[in-house]
């Protein structure tokens with residue numbers, strides 16, 4: 001044993017087995033893994049460049065995210081505290097109240113018309129929301145409802161504003177679906193289980209027309225299941 | 233039992249694998265050939281389905297709606313279930329019988345297992361061809377109005393599981409026989425690995441029963457609608473893709489020893505620990521399949537990610553053991569050069585070529601698997617073509633090529649003829665890998681850009697990014713290349729199975745590094761550590777790129793299927 005070179009010793013071989021765990025360093029650098037234990041600090045500290053790069057390059061982004069956290073305190077998936085029945089009636093009311101002549105739903109247009117009408121907590125000051133990401137934290141989220149069913153979304157076109165946070169409440173009505181928002185270089189996916197109300201607070205930082213499509217196979221017309229979010 | 237302090241690698245004093253296989257009882261050999269034949273049939277059907285699927289996704293074929301999903305179902309069911317599990321049952325039995333030296337114990341149970349699996353194969357293929365397309369996970373919610381499809385589909389998998397369990401019990405009895413007769417005191421490393429694998433197979437068969445029995449009962453009017461299928465499936469599914477990986481590593485051990493004479497220079501005990509580690513590390517790492525589930529809390533997601541970092545431990549450890557043992561043995565016989573020692577390996581043998589390229593595919597596959605296990609990245613990648621884009625490196629490049637390599641050694645020894653055209657077969661793995669690299673690179677890029685998996689027309693009325701169809705066309709090009717090359721390998725193996733010529737007198741090429749002139753391991757063996765270093769560096773790059781992309785998106789989202 002002692003005449004073995006280090007690279008052919010058992011301890012070295014066993015350590016190689018664990019080597020992929022070192023990816024933790026990259027995760028920690030992006031704040032995607034907790035850093036409480038002393039033992040792991042070294043791994044993260046070895047990647048200061050990546051961390052700084054992120055902090056600098058995405059300063060505005062990061063600053064907007066952190067304070068936004070408290071606003072999203074209710075945002076915990078199924079724990080949104082809404083029953084499927086409550087969701088269905090809130091969704092129906094939302095569609096009825098906000099649907100425009102062209103068929104799209106615009107939570108602002110209608111709120112401006114009926115200020116404080118039934119959607120009290122969403123009614124205050126949001127229409128003055130700044131386009132700047134820094135204002136994200138300040139603005140109160142506006143409620144938006146999205147229901148997925150074979151083979152469409154309801155509403156299928158949403159008109160929203162950049163920089164304004166929206167509390168998306170989403171649910172699949174019949175069987176499992178998904179909602180992927182295509183954002184240009186990549187997409188963001190939400191999986192929607194039947195009768196499970198999922199809640200996310202979402203802020204679009206750039207205007208544009210974003211494609212929304214189903215990501216979970218749900219039957220023959222799955223390919224055609226799509227919607228749109230138009231951010232102005 | 234342990235040979236750590238021995239300066240040279242100890243040789244296995246038993247006859248070579250092929251000699252032991254050739255000596256097996258004729259009845260056993262017939263069972264093995266039946267199982268190998270059925271597995272190859274499943275693979276052939278699955279390859280055809282996969283090729284058509286790829287062409288349809290590349291829009292080279294106009295398949296839509298139920299037709300397209302039926303082909304996708306046939307693909308997934310044939311390859312992921314029947315090819316991978318029939319071949320595992322066959323390899324388990326054949327290697328256990330060879331390990332025992334006397335053939336199978338509980339032989340009728342093994343035959344019963346084979347019969348059940350074949351019945352399941354027939355049921356699954358039939359209902360996949362004519363029923364409501366359920367894809368390979370057989371989710372009942374897709375066919376609430378078609379209980380027959382749900383029921384027969386579930387029945388197919390239940391028969392497969394029952395047959396697998398029966399075969400595994402026979403395999404375990406076979407492995408234990410020498411000890412019960414007092415002929416052996418302890419398992420060899422391979423014997424122990426076979427034993428652990430068989431146990432894991434039985435556990436998975438139980439998990440499969442758990443997932444699919446409710447569907448059958450519902451279809452028969454004897455139970456409520458299986459609304460929980462998703463959760464049960466996830467538990468099963470995670471096992472299902474590590475079992476064949478464990479089998480692959482085991483085959484690498486067996487083939488390395490057969491083709492080079494080298495056993496682990498680190499002792500049998502370390503190998504046993506590594507195989508046992510699959511049972512320790514695999515179950516707790518299953519959460520990463522569920523990162524998009526709305527019910528999963530953020531803290532569970534974080535813990536799930538951290539646990540997933542350990543999922544590669546047994547596989548990388550086995551890789552390090554095999555490579556360092558080979559390198560040290562080669563150097564002890566005078567081989568030189570940082571990587572030059574590898575030239576001495578019997579590359580002209582197609583089994584070696586398949587195994588060698590399988591290792592390359594494993595390193596590529598792990599790189600991308602580790603991007604996916606980060607819960608913050610899941611909302612960008614799960615359910616996209618990223619997933620089939622990277623896992624075919626495993627499914628085709630690692631698992632399928634390794635099992636074909638095993639067949640190239642085993643079939644001639646079981647009394648078939650000589651291996652069909654080895655000079656042609658040994659060139660295929662490089663082509664398969666090249667095809668996979670095109671398919672995987674384009675598919676991973678497409679997935680990152682948002683191309684969903686399991687969608688055949690990604691035009692979305694003109695709203696989809698222009699790059700999508702271009703990337704998917706490249707996916708089709710890569711798929712065509714590896715489909716053709718892999719089909720040649722499969723054809724060669726089938727010809728070998730069916731050939732009735734007398735066994736070739738000269739066996740395929742191998743080397744004999746059984747013991748070295750100088751002390752084994754005295755000089756450095758850098759190949760393993762350097763490959764791992766490259767792997768980690770690539771993983772870092774891939775992960776950093778993914779984080780940069782997700783952070784650049786014009787969206788800030790909090791809660792639900794992800795968190796910040």
Ligand code: HEM
Pocket residue numbers: 278279280282283284285286289304305307308311312315316367368369620624627628631632684685686687711712714715716718
């Ligand atoms: C000729 C070789 C093959 C080709 C061309 C091929 C192609 C494909 C393609 C294009 C998809 C993606 C379908 C989609 O999500 O839209 C796919 C899915 C899949 N492939 Fe393959 N494949 C091949 C071989 C294999 C093998 C050998 C295995 C396993 C051992 C395998 C396992 C799978 C699985 C499990 C899926 C997922 C099915 C689903 O999402 O329902 N493939 N294949």
Ligand SMILES: [Cu+2]
Pocket residue numbers: 149150151176177178214215216217218222225
């Ligand atoms: Cu859908």
